[in-house]
Amino acid sequence: xxxxxxxxxxxxxxxxxxxxxxxxxxxxxxxxxxxxxxxxxxxxxxxxxxxxxxxxxxxxxxxxxxxxxxxxxxxxxxxxxxxxxxxxxxxxxxxxxxxxxxxxxxxxxxxxxxxxxxxxxxxxxxxxxxxxxxxxxxxxxxxxxxxxxxxxxxxxxxxxxxxxxxxxxxxxxxxxxxxxxxxxxxxxxxxxxxxxxxxxxxxxxxxxxxxxxxxxxxxxxxxxxxxxxxxxxxxxxxxxxxxxxxxxxxxxxxxxxxxxxxxxxxxxxxxxxxxxxxxxxxxxxxxxxxxxxxxxxxxxxxxxxxxxxxxxxxxxxxxxxxxxxxxxxxxxxxxxxxxxxxxxxxxxxxxxxxxxxxxxxxxxxxxxxxxxxxxxxxxxxxxxxxxxxxxxxxxxxxxxxxxxxxxxxxxxxxxxxxxxxxxxxxxxxxxxxxxxxxxxxxxxxxxxxxxxxxxxxxxxxxxxxxxxxxxxxxxxxxxxxxxxxxxxxxxxxxxxxxx
Ligand code: ATP
Numbered sequence: 438x439x440x441x442x443x444x445x446x447x448x449x450x451x452x453x454x455x456x457x458x459x460x461x462x463x464x465x466x467x468x469x470x471x472x473x474x475x476x477x478x479x480x481x482x483x484x485x486x487x488x489x490x491x492x493x494x495x496x497x498x499x500x501x502x503x504x505x506x507x508x509x510x511x512x513x514x515x516x517x518x519x520x521x522x523x524x525x526x527x528x529x530x531x532x533x534x535x536x537x538x539x540x541x542x543x544x545x546x547x548x549x550x551x552x553x554x555x556x557x558x559x560x561x562x563x564x565x566x567x568x569x570x571x572x573x574x575x576x577x578x579x580x581x582x583x584x585x586x587x588x589x590x591x592x593x594x595x596x597x598x599x600x601x602x603x604x605x606x607x608x609x610x611x612x613x614x615x616x617x618x619x620x621x622x623x624x625x626x627x628x629x630x631x632x633x634x635x636x637x638x639x640x641x642x643x644x645x646x647x648x649x650x651x652x653x654x655x656x657x658x659x660x661x662x663x664x665x666x667x668x669x670x671x672x673x674x675x676x677x678x679x680x681x682x683x684x685x686x687x688x689x690x691x692x693x694x695x696x697x698x699x700x701x702x703x704x705x706x707x708x709x710x711x712x713x714x715x716x717x718x719x720x721x722x723x724x725x726x727x728x729x730x731x732x733x734x735x736x737x738x739x740x741x742x743x744x745x746x747x748x749x750x751x752x753x754x755x756x757x758x759x760x761x762x763x764x765x766x767x768x769x770x771x772x773x774x775x776x777x778x779x780x781x782x783x784x785x786x787x788x789x790x791x792x793x794x795x796x797x798x799x800x801x802x803x804x805x806x807x808x809x810x811x812x813x814x815x816x817x818x819x820x821x822x823x824x825x826x827x828x829x830x831x832x833x834x835x836x837x838x839x840x841x842x843x844x845x846x847x848x849x850x851x852x853x854x855x856x857x858x859x860x861x862x863x864x865x866x867x868x869x870x871x872x873x874x875x876x877x878x879x880x881x882x883x884x885x886x887x888x889x890x891x892x893x894x895x896x897x898x899x900x901x902x903x904x905x906x907x908x909x910x911x912x913x914x915x916x917x918x919x920x921x922x923x924x925x926x927x928x929x930x931x932x933x934x935x936x
Contacts, residue, residue, distance in 0.1 A: 503605060505561040505571050512558050513697045513722060514690020518683045522546065522559055525679045529567045529609055529656055544644045545657040545676050547617070549664045550683030553723025556660040559683065560613040563658060569609040570601045576619030579636050587620070587636030595643045595655060602653045609654040617659035618666045637668060644676055685721055687814050688714050694722045698729045705743040713749050716794045718812045720756070728752045750795065750922070754809070759802030766805065773837060774798050774806040775912040777847055780836025781829055782808045782926055783904060783911075784897055788825040793927070797920035805847065811923065820867040823858050827893040828900075830855040835897045839905065855893070859886040 509519055528535050528543045535542070546563075548556040557573070564571035574594055579587040598610035614620065620636060644657055659677060661667065671677050686694060692714035699710060717725065729744075731752035736744045755761075766774065775798050782796045785808065798806040810829075818826075834848035863885050866872040870885055901908065911929050915921055921929075 503570055503601075504568055504607070505564050507558055507561040508565055509562045511697060512555050512562060513694030513725075514686035515555060515559070515683060516690075518548075518550075518559065518681050521679070521681045522548075522563060523566070525681075526563055526567050529569070529654060532608070532654060541675065542654060543656060543679060545659065545671075546679040546681060547664065547667075547672070547677040548658065548660045548681050548683050549662070550660075551662055551685055551721060553721035554683045554685060555722045556683050557613065557615065558722075559681075560611060560658040560660070563656075564611040567609055567611070567656075568607060569611045569656070570598065570605055570607050571611050571613065572598050572601065573613040573615070576614060576616035579620050588639035591636060591639040591643055595646075598655050599653045608652070609656065612655060612657045614657060614659040616661065617671070618661045618663050637670070641670060641676065685719060686725075688718075691717055691720060691725060694725045695729065698726045702729060702733055703743040705741075705745040707746045708744065708749065709746065712746070713753065715813070716753060716809065716811045718814065724756050728756045731755050754795070754797075754801065757809070758804055758807065762800045762802060764800045764805075766800070770805070771798060771916060772912070773841060773845060774847065775916045776836050776840045776908065777833035777845075778806045778808050779908050779912045779915060780832040780834075780901060781851075783836075783908060783930065784832035784900060785810055785829045786927065786930060787900055788828055791923075791927070793923040795920060795922060796915060796926055798915055799919050818861075820862060823862050823867070824889070824893060827855045827858050827890060828897050830858070831890065831894050832897050832901065835894055836901055836908065839898065839901055840908070852890075855890050856886055859889040862889060 509523070512519060525543055525546050528540065532542065548559055550556060560573075561571060563569075572594065579590050594612060598612050602608070602610040620640065640657075643655075657677070664672075664680065672680070692711055695710045695714055704710075713728075717728070720728070728749070729752070732744050732748040735748040735751050736742075739748070741748070778796050778798065782793045785792045792810045792812070793808055794811040795809045796806075797808075800806065815822075830851045831848075833851055834844045837844050837848070860882070862868050863870060863873060863877070863882060864875065868885050868889060870877075870881070907930060911921075911926065914929065
């Protein structure tokens with residue numbers, strides 16, 4: 438409708454309303470139908486009604502309905518996940534052969550794992566590998582206030598996938614649904630369960646309908662961080678019957694991912710990606726990609742043409758702990774932080790030589806200073822290893838007490854960690870209590886935890902009081918230089934010992 442026509446209509450409607458009021462007609466008789474008419478007109482003029490609102494552009498699939506360029510070679514680590522997915526995809530790739538053998542086509546693959554581990558990349562690579570068109574959506578896009586909208590969106594998505602494949606003359610389509618747990622939680626568990634049930638039922642119907650009778654085969658690849666929240670109907674054979682675990686990468690995986698993302702970046706000769714991989718335990722692929730990007734920004738800020746190891750170290754800290762904060766500490770506070778961190782570092786080095794990666798008194802985010810430890814992946818811990826972990830945690834507070842006479846609130850997080858480790862000892866049956874049940878009375882648990890931590894504090898007090906001179910020297914150097922690499926710290930500690 439032209440703008441001038443809208444204005445004339447609106448003006449006429451207002452004039453009519455005023456006249457009607459002047460004649461003394463009941464306003465309710467006029468306003469209710471008028472409101473209904475306006476709402477209807479709005480819905481029609483906006484996007485052609487409720488269902489048509491779910492356009493490809495809104496779904497975010499408009500541009501992504503062709504075959505993506507991502508290949509499995511661009512995904513680092515995840516060897517097992519890649520192998521499992523590739524195996525599942527042979528069914529799609531060689532569908533005439535599998536059909537001949539009467540093998541039921543695969544309808545869904547569920548990728549389960551923490552954020553940023555490459556689930557979206559895997560789905561794209563799967564589309565590339567099978568020459569399928571690729572459409573992406575997120576579970577939250579289907580769930581609306583109005584019952585029935587989600588279900589119609591699911592229908593549209595499958596329809597779109599088939600038409601895109603036909604248009605591009607492909608035999609198959611891959612629909613990627615991120616956050617499937619939002620769309621497919623256990624039925625009847627959610628407050629607005631009617632809408633959830635309808636949406637989920639429609640997805641199941643569409644997946645069941647996506648069988649060999651159609652020319653275009655549609656495979657749904659869904660991703661979630663919480664497979665335990667999913668409705669069991671989704672996991673029934675014939676639906677998402679392939680569940681692929683996509684975990685955080687181990688050291689070799691991290692190195693592979695770093696190599697992939699460093700390929701387009703100039704690295705200095707001193708760079709050891711292997712060292713960075715060993716210092717980044719717990720990082721996802723997305724963290725590692727971000728790390729290399731931050732390192733490049735750091736080199737740019739420093740006016741360097743190539744990325745140096747120091748840039749990568751700085752980036753590790755930024756990704757791990759956030760940007761440097763401009764909090765100004767008082768001199769005594771800075772000194773206390775330095776002793777606290779050197780305490781942690783000395784004990785870490787004594788209980789596990791070579792474990793300190795960095796010590797710093799530069800505040801970042803909420804930390805006033807910190808040490809970073811290089812850790813290998815470890816899945817099982819002995820009692821001794823857990824006790825040594827507690828020793829490193831309490832070393833900061835004990836150091837403050839030894840040098841400055843009193844502890845401070847700065848150790849609160851360390852104590853929390855020590856308590857968690859002590860509880861792990863107790864519930865693994867490694868404490869003097871032996872095997873305990875999970876409903877151990879809280880007073881007994883408290884006593885056991887305190888006993889374990891106190892004993893480690895005593896051991897640490899002994900270790901550190903023998904080394905107070907070294908500690909003072911290293912702390913003074915740290916205050917001067919602000920940050921120290923693990924290597925420099927070890928040289929200082931060992932040099933002092935040797936002399
Ligand atoms: P989310 O669960 O948050 O959706 P995701 O598991 O789908 O995350 P992706 O979106 O695939 O993670 O990854 C985000 C980015 O992180 C990728 O674009 C890529 O740059 C990087 N990345 C993640 N994992 C890997 C990997 N295994 N190899 C290479 N790069 C990776």
